[in-house]
Amino acid sequence: MNELATSPNVRQSNGEGPRFDPGITEPIWKIRWKMNMRSLAQNWEVFKESRVGMFGLMIIIAFGIFGLLWPIMINFVWDPLVYHPVVGFDPIMMHPSPPVAGHLLGTDPIGRDILAQLMFSTGREFLLGVLSAVISVVVGTFIGAMAAYYGGFTDTLFMRLADIVMLFPFVPLLVVIGSMMRLDIFSFAVILGFLEAFGGITVILKAQALQVKVRPYIDAARVAGGSDLHIIRAHIIPNVLPLSFLYMMFNVTAAIVSEATLSFFGVLNIDMSWGMMIHTAETAGYLFDFGKYWWLWAPSGFFITLFCAAFYMVGRGLDEVVNPRLRKR
């Protein structure tokens, strides 16, 4: 590190007295922390104005509580032999059983409790959705920023790749991948995340990064002496990040839907999920008798829809925070 290059003239004009006191009483990290909290609070104020967003957030919180209930229920309330979502069996009744006192949402064709399955799966849906969305957005933001900043070959490479990924039919591709390797929920989330990252999200985030790139403050950073990496890291990515965060919400929806679709086809190596529940009903042939065995497919179908809708609604609410155009001043 060099010595601080202060101007001799300025030093003279300030006299030989004590070094310049910035007048800050707190360490910088503490001030930054406070500022972050403050801007978070401001954004929260804007978000709170959005009814759709708040409604979605409440649904997500409800799902969270519902999912957290699972370990309590299975350890302290329910008998694991009867209520285990995968290997549980209630020997005292015919299956599938409609909702009764012991099974509030009935049982599936092989005697497992529907409510327990729903509850057990909620946590995994969160894991899947959030993990794949985070991967897609982190990778997508980075690629988008690089493609926008460097342009030329980097740009062409990633944009053509995005075209291919977007043109490729998603579901058949995943079916093929699923039949080639054992996809558990974790690897599925990672693959989904990367596929999304190289596809549409890159294009969207690149477009945003391009808008940032031409702003004069990028020139100012270059004149300051910032390297390409510094500019991408310190200026382009932070200014793209709000939009990335917004798309993260929409990507959760996409991941859940993909999982449900693939589970329905039975190509995922997942023992239980909402999609799996419908798959069970379908393989046992109960899906054709639609209205009669509604408890086999309706709860999970409803949960998938509601879960996706909730994240979408939060995304809509965040849109007002992120998008200054929509912000009412």
Added chain:
Amino acid sequence: MALPDSGPTNDVNDVLVRVQNLTKHYPVGRGFFHRQHAVLHAVDDISFEVARGEVLGLVGESGCGKTTTGRMLVRLTNPTSGSIVIDGTDVSSISGADMGTFRQKAQMMFQDPYESLDPRMTIFDIVSEPLNVNHIGNLEQREERVAEMLTRVGLAPPATFMFRFPHELSGGQRQRVAIARALVVNPGFVVADEPTSMLDVSIRTGVMKLLAELREEFGMSYLYITHDLAVARYLCDRIAVMYLGKIVEIAGSEEVIGNPVHPYTRALISAVPVPDPAVVRPIPNVRGGVSKPINPAPRCRFYERCPAAQKVCKESDHPELREVAPGHFAACYIL
């Protein structure tokens, strides 16, 4: 402002910036059917010098190449040809580690105070960025230096400004932040690209005075880019007038304003509105409007609009700068 006027070929030792035959061409209209590219001569073979401690004003209408020139001087744009030497450093050949050293010598101020500060950064981060990226000082020293600069540009006490975001500041305050950032590494040379043109009048005067003071105090040189001759006259020692990528006249600022010789400079001066209804200005003696210097014909660039145009202006290439009076250069055949 006691600096002697120094002409572009005046070989004084204290030249800080020497620009020679600087040229920037942009290919345009690279359409499907255009086999031959049209070329926009944004800056075309210009040469000038800025002495240590001098302020040179670069004046012209939009599209005359003044901003491109400024950007080339701090290497935001690479020139097509020509050389720029700033304080002994050949700007076009800098690479790697030398870039950091160069960035501490030459800085730039931008026009738009709303767009030239990253909205997601605090004032401290913005002003300390040049120190930060060049690894100058530790955090404590940077804090001190930023506070010192903020105080110097009139944002005092610094503690109340350092940890705010640009949108919490007014336009004038933001431009002061931008000035503090440009000067935090104590550069010897600053390209100022119309830093006051977007500010309101009552705010603008304060910023202009600040720029003049800082120049005295730091002994800096500016290349002051502006479309406003009155501002250039107030701040600059010399003024270079640009037209379609060429310098058409360069002289001491009072000389340019009081005794313009190039027909374009004359027109420009007579078009400046005057805050006095009693003054009747002559009608600017030019025809038509500014075109773009795309594949310009080999004749005087001002030929089409010139009231004094003669045969020689059409038949010869664009005239070279000639010394018409000591230290007063103009590019015109009819003088």
Added chain:
Amino acid sequence: MDALLKVEDFTMHYSTKAGWVQAVDGISFALNRGQSLGLVGESGCGKTSIAMSIMRLLPYNAQTKRGKIYLGGRDIYSMTAEEFRQARWKEISMIFQAAMNALNPVYTVGSQIVEAIVEHEPDTTEEEARRRVAELFDLVGIPAERSDHYPHEYSGGMKQRAVIAMALACNPSLIIADEPTTALDVIVQDKILREMEEIRRRINMSMIYISHDISVIAEVSDIVGVMYAGKLMEIGEADDVFKRPRHPYTYGLMHAYPSILGDKRDLATIPGEPPNLMAPPEGCRFNPRCDRATDECRAVEPLMTKVAPEHSIACHNPVWAPSSGGEQVGVAR
């Protein structure tokens, strides 16, 4: 003579989440047929808001608190929307800020003006409207054949002329020009201003020029109004205002900007920043920045008072020194 436009104690505030923005507060002035008024002030001083008020083009969160605007003797805020729609363009039209970018890029310039004419004068046939466009183009100095060209084929100055032609299309008796030349280079600005003034004189039209640039206002206005923080500070005949600016703000504005005339002189600075219009200062709104402010200025709001036959100011402690600008003569050119 009855005034063409009369604004009486007009007050309009914007409602925002944070509170009321007092954008226009107690503005009064009158404009006769054939006169031009220049409104000068910095951004946020309310000059565009007053123009929008006269055009009845206020956004939904604007509220007229008090005062009236009379156009040709009729109170425009008591007209029905349909009545005013007819008055707009025919009696009063506007050249918007950066209007040259408002031309629709997919239609030829001529057809856009034809459309505007037919829209507001349904009796006009398209043939007549086309003839009118040719006349208008002649008036603003665009070759008639250019009317079939698209906006992108026009230069900035030409676009601005086209916008002026559009504003003139229905022969209004008043045109409001909001920063008509701000985006233009000086030489083009000079030409456009000269042309607008010539047209105004020729067809005896009234004009309100709005600009942040006091020099532009000096060039074109018969009457000058200086606005600050939603208030009119000084209004009067241009010659008198510029020769003897009474209000310290006017004085400051005139001396804050370097001139290319005369000797190089030091600039007057107006310290501080314009006030927040949600909570403007007590008394005179300019008092925190005024070097002549007294306790009276800080407590009592000054009223408009006449200081000359056609010259009023709102100031307790006016400047009486004559401006040095008046004695200067043009430099040799």
